[in-house]
Each structure stands twice: as C-alpha cells, then as structure tokens.
Amino acid sequence: MTRIMTGICAAVAVAAGVYAINNFSGRADNASLLDIQLVSAANAQESSQGAEAAEVDTSTIMEMVQGAEDAPVTLIEYSSYTCPHCANFHADAYKKLKAEYIDTGKVKLVYREVYFDRFGLWASMVARCGGEEKFFGITDLIFKQQAEWTRAGGPAEMVEALKKIGRVAGVDGDALEACLQDATKAQTLVTWYQENATKDDISSTPSFILNGTKIANQPYEDLKALIDAELEG
Numbered sequence: 001m002t003r004i005m006t007g008i009c010a011a012v013a014v015a016a017g018v019y020a021i022n023n024f025s026g027r028a029d030n031a032s033l034l035d036i037q038l039v040s041a042a043n044a045q046e047s048s049q050g051a052e053a054a055e056v057d058t059s060t061i062m063e064m065v066q067g068a069e070d071a072p073v074t075l076i077e078y079s080s081y082t083c084p085h086c087a088n089f090h091a092d093a094y095k096k097l098k099a100e101y102i103d104t105g106k107v108k109l110v111y112r113e114v115y116f117d118r119f120g121l122w123a124s125m126v127a128r129c130g131g132e133e134k135f136f137g138i139t140d141l142i143f144k145q146q147a148e149w150t151r152a153g154g155p156a157e158m159v160e161a162l163k164k165i166g167r168v169a170g171v172d173g174d175a176l177e178a179c180l181q182d183a184t185k186a187q188t189l190v191t192w193y194q195e196n197a198t199k200d201d202i203s204s205t206p207s208f209i210l211n212g213t214k215i216a217n218q219p220y221e222d223l224k225a226l227i228d229a230e231l232e233g
Contacts, residue, residue: 058192062128064111064135066098071108073101073230076209078197080114081123081142082150083205085217090143093220101227111139114205115193119150119158121186126166128189129179138169 075097079086101107113124127138142149142165149161159180166176179185196202200209206217211230215223 056188056191058188058195061188061192062132064128064132065108066111066136067102067108068105069108071105073107073211073227074110074209075107075211075227076110076112076200078112078114078200078202078205078207078209080116080120080205081127081139081146082116082120083114084146086206087143087146089206089217090140093223096220097223100224106231107227111136112196113189113193114197114202115190116205119155121189122159122180123149123162124189125179125182125186126162126171126176129166129176130169130171134169134171138166138171141165141169 079089097107097109102109113120115121115124123142127135127142130138142162145161145165149158149165152158152161163173163176163180167173200207200214202214204216208215208217208223210226215226
C-alpha cells in the first residue's frame with residue numbers, strides 16, 4: 001500500500017480527528033461530526049506556519065521492540081493498522097519470523113506505526129494504551145479484526161470497536177478513553193511517524209529496514225534468506 005501522508009497540515013488534521021472523539025457521545029448525526037473535522041482541518045491549514053515553527057518532542061514516544069537487545073540482526077517494520085497487506089504479513093510471515101528468529105534471540109524487531117488516516121492513528125493509540133507489555137498482543141488483535149473494525153460503520157462505531165479490542169486485551173475502559181482523547185500524544189505520534197518515514201525513505205507499507213538497509217515486502221522465504229545472509233555475515 002502506497003499513500004504516505006505528507007505535510008504538517010495533514011498531521012494536524014489527523015490529530016484533530018482524534019480530538020473529535022470527545023464529541024462522539026454528544027453528537028447524534030454524522031454531519032455534525034463532519035463539520036467539526038472540516039473546521040479543525042481549516043484551522044490547521046490557517047495556522048500551519050505557526051505549527052511548522054513549533055517543535056514537537058518525539059523523544060517521549062516509546063519504541064516497541066520484540067526480541068533480544070543484543071540480537072545480531074535488527075529488523076524495523078513500518079506498518080499501518082489499516083493496511084490489508086500489513087494484516088496479511090502479521091497473519092502469516094510475522095508468526096514464522098517470531099518463532100524462528102525473534103524468540104530464538106537472532107532478530108530484534110522494532111515496530112513503527114505509519115498513519116495513512118485518523119483510523120490508523122486511533123488504532124495505534126489503543127495499542128499503545130496497554131503499554132509495552134500489551135502492545136504486541138493488542139496489535140495482533142487489531143490486525144486479526146481489521147476487516148471488522150474498519151467496517152464497523154462511521155467513526156464513532158469504529159472507535160467503539162477499537163475500544164472493545166483494548167478491553168478484551170485487559171486495558172481499562174477509562175484508560176482507553178483517556179488515551180484516545182490525548183490530542184498532544186496524537187500530534188507527537190504523527191510527528192514521530194513523519195520523522196521516521198523521512199529518515200528511512202518509507203513510501204509504502206509494510207516496509208522493512210534490515211540492519212540498516214531498506215527492503216520491500218516480500219514472501220517469507222525471501223525475507224528469511226536475507227536474514228540468514230545477515231546472520232552468516
């Protein structure tokens with residue numbers, strides 16, 4: 001999937017979409033919600049110069065990592081929760097990768113979210129709401145149920161479906177609500193994503209950085225061959 005978001009206006013508009021969650025319970029129609037989002041996007045465009053000048057501290061965003069810290073191979077995965085190809089990767093290749101390389105101490109996986117839309121950002125905020133301990137378990141559930149929560153209805157129904165996934169994973173409902181309403185965290189995540197995507201030249205998902213070299217999504221056997229080559233030195 002290739003549709004990377006660019007520009008500070010898009011980033012602020014996505015964060016504004018998260019802020020609109022605050023209004024879901026009090027709004028009975030989708031038109032009212034749409035009005036809120038359009039106004040937010042317009043305000044973001046008008047204030048883009050000031051937004052560009054403001055610095056966002058992305059050091060507060062935790063890298064989500066699986067595997068041994070001293071593993072000889074580091075694989076960075078760039079993935080979107082709304083990307084079907086990413087869901088397919090996690091349903092098959094990821095499980096093999098985890099069993100053969102991550103759990104055996106050969107590969108350290110660094111998972112980095114990509115935000116094509118506000119829905120993927122919301123999913124990320126739910127996954128991160130459980131902290132490092134629950135992140136990968138919630139990620140697995142989000143991908144497994146991608147077809148369901150992305151088609152749950154309007155934005156309000158999608159948010160409820162994501163919160164249900166979080167609750168199933170053991171995250172408190174009030175905590176989920178607080179995470180989803182954290183506009184500062186949303187903007188920081190978007191800026192963090194943009195910094196990473198620019199630095200690693202990411203233009204599609206899933207994409208990977210294998211010991212510093214960018215590689216495209218590919219069949220597991222091909223990925224396995226590249227990892228084995230790195231292990232052999």
